[in-house]
Amino acid sequence: MIWRTNAEKLTPDCIQQMTTGDGGKVGVWGGIFGYGKTTALFYSDNMNSIKYCEVLKNKLIPSMKKLPKGHKFQFQHDLAPWHTSKMVKEQIKKLKITLMEWAPKSPDLNVIEELWSILDKRLASKSINNKLELEKCLQEEWCKITTDLCRSLIDSMPKRLKKRIKARGSYFM
Numbered sequence: 001m002i003w004r005t006n007a008e009k010l011t012p013d014c015i016q017q018m019t020t021g022d023g024g025k026v027g028v029w030g031g032i033f034g035y036g037k038t039t040a041l042f043y044s045d046n047m048n049s050i051k052y053c054e055v056l057k058n059k060l061i062p063s064m065k066k067l068p069k070g071h072k073f074q075f076q077h078d079l080a081p082w083h084t085s086k087m088v089k090e091q092i093k094k095l096k097i098t099l100m101e102w103a104p105k106s107p108d109l110n111v112i113e114e115l116w117s118i119l120d121k122r123l124a125s126k127s128i129n130n131k132l133e134l135e136k137c138l139q140e141e142w143c144k145i146t147t148d149l150c151r152s153l154i155d156s157m158p159k160r161l162k163k164r165i166k167a168r169g170s171y172f173m
Contacts, residue, residue, distance in 0.1 A: 026135050029055050030142060031063065032115060032150040033073060038063035040142040042135050049085040056091055076100040078110060103169075109160050111153040115145070 027047060031038040041059050043051070064073055075097045077083045092099060107113040122141050128134050 026131060026138060028116075028138055028142075029059065030112070030115075031060060031075075032112060032145070032153060033064075033067070034151050034154045035067060035071075036147045036150055037142070037145050040139065042138060044131075047080075047082050049082045049087045052082045052088055053091040056088070056095060056097065060097070061095055072098070074098045074100040076102065076110065076112075078102060078106075079104055103164075106164075109157075109164060111156060111160075114153055114156075115149075118149075 025044070027043045027045075028040055029043070029047070030040040038059055039062075041055055045051075060075065067073060075092075076099070079102060082088060103109065119138070119141050122144075123134075123137055126137050128137055
């Protein structure tokens with residue numbers, strides 16, 4: 001409990017600065033593969049099927065065209081509503097994207113979740129005061145993601161699958 005007089009209530013030694021966390025949000029879409037990463041997309045509004053179709057066409061496909069000749073990819077996304085809509089399924093078919101089968105509620109099998117965790121830890125050490133700074137820091141950290149890190153995460157999939165099998169299909173993290 002703090003005791004102060006009315007005259008003191010606005011003096012600097014009686015005011016505590018607080019960050020409430022309501023300064024806005026930044027959504028991030030990004031992907032990784034054994035040879036690197038996609039460009040990142042930052043967005044302020046909520047993701048939806050229309051925007052996600054644009055992401056697939058304008059971010060995923062151009063990034064996948066950078067793969068060495070003869071390399072095929074399987075795309076993995078979770079079961080977010082905009083990932084499973086009819087519109088998105090049609091776009092995936094139109095763009096000839098091969099989807100990896102996905103078990104519901106399986107963040108342990110989604111390597112991008114581990115990458116988001118790494119980025120969260122990096123951002124936690126920074127002083128970020130507003131949405132613009134957050135987006136700038138996210139972009140800087142995305143650029144620092146190395147091909148070695150991407151390859152390491154992708155190469156962890158067989159081990160993750162073995163753990164899932166050993167856990168008899170249960171979530172293991």
